Amino acid sequence: MKRILVTGGAGFIGANFVHHMIAHSDSEITVLDKMTYAANRQSLEGLDSKRVNLVVGDICDYVLVNELVPQHDAVVHFAAETHNDNSLHDPRSFVISNVLGTFELLEAVRNHGVRLHHISTDEVYGDLELDDPQRFTETTPYKPSSPYSATKASSDLLVKAWVRSFGIEATLSNCSNNYGPYQHVEKFIPRQITNVLGGLRPKLYGNGANVRDWIHASDHSSAVQLILEAGQAGRTYLIGADGEKSNREVLALILELMGRKADDFDAVADRAGHDLRYAIDSTVLRTELSWQPRYTDLVQGLEQAIGWYRQHRSWWEPAKAQTEQRYAQQADAFKVAS
Numbered sequence: 001m002k003r004i005l006v007t008g009g010a011g012f013i014g015a016n017f018v019h020h021m022i023a024h025s026d027s028e029i030t031v032l033d034k035m036t037y038a039a040n041r042q043s044l045e046g047l048d049s050k051r052v053n054l055v056v057g058d059i060c061d062y063v064l065v066n067e068l069v070p071q072h073d074a075v076v077h078f079a080a081e082t083h084n085d086n087s088l089h090d091p092r093s094f095v096i097s098n099v100l101g102t103f104e105l106l107e108a109v110r111n112h113g114v115r116l117h118h119i120s121t122d123e124v125y126g127d128l129e130l131d132d133p134q135r136f137t138e139t140t141p142y143k144p145s146s147p148y149s150a151t152k153a154s155s156d157l158l159v160k161a162w163v164r165s166f167g168i169e170a171t172l173s174n175c176s177n178n179y180g181p182y183q184h185v186e187k188f189i190p191r192q193i194t195n196v197l198g199g200l201r202p203k204l205y206g207n208g209a210n211v212r213d214w215i216h217a218s219d220h221s222s223a224v225q226l227i228l229e230a231g232q233a234g235r236t237y238l239i240g241a242d243g244e245k246s247n248r249e250v251l252a253l254i255l256e257l258m259g260r261k262a263d264d265f266d267a268v269a270d271r272a273g274h275d276l277r278y279a280i281d282s283t284v285l286r287t288e289l290s291w292q293p294r295y296t297d298l299v300q301g302l303e304q305a306i307g308w309y310r311q312h313r314s315w316w317e318p319a320k321a322q323t324e325q326r327y328a329q330q331a332d333a334f335k336v337a338s
Contacts (some may be wrong), residue, residue, distance in 0.1 A: 003029045005072040007059050008079030010077025012183040013217055015043035020221035021205050022047055032068060034058045042315050043182045059101035076117040077105055083186055088272060088281040091147035096137030098151035104161045116170040117228050118159045123149035127275035138236050145273050163234045171231040175239040176280040180217035181308040185316050186323050192251055193309045194316055196258045206250030211277035216295035217257040226289050236260040241293035253302055
């Protein structure tokens, strides 16, 4: 797969994948990105311009998508609206990007006979009870609980239908919560890190008991490369690094690693419909494709992420004030509604 089209490649997980592929393959990458607020050109800086080309455009653009897709051997589809809070305030943009955008890509790969790998999330499975020993598997029924997860579930089902109905060559992966370099400051881990770096108090939804299964973005990237190269067409693979921690535990680790007191944070009103727990069983990926994560210790991964945000203030500072202002406005709107 010499030529790969990466949708959303200037966003968080997509940019990490592009960096990974440039370092671990000889592929040439075209990034197709709409360059919304969550994308950043600086995330692609330093990469070989002979191997990475950025095209600014929308995956909903039929003409552009059908111009780009046939020029490539594979499409890796990261592009999506992803933030749960935003989906509660503007669900329409999630339906357009995540559902209609995926439809356009599916039709393009079908018409031009191009391999597709579709990136999804564990949130399509809903949530688990905090004391439930079970984890999500490839056969777990879908039970999305937010506009974001519902649109991702919709896109997954479209891919599965196009595989069965039209025989396209596609794989899917559902991954647990990512963290690492290039993640927008609206997300949980970088928000806490940048609050500390910016002299603000971190924020914690509710009592912080909600559990997420954390994976470093570089480990996600290595798994996607392996699925792209060796995955079985039509299969779904779950990607996880056994990183279950409550939000309170993650915040405590960040505060400790950054030299702050354990209680140096503000508790804020919980998010509407906040899922309790996610947990991934990645046995299939590990046994069939022999994948192993590098960051098996969350402390090690958080140290890397904190170091990156310390060293790249110019990357995140321009978006920080606007992001915190938006959170404050959402909090005020919640108070009025309740």
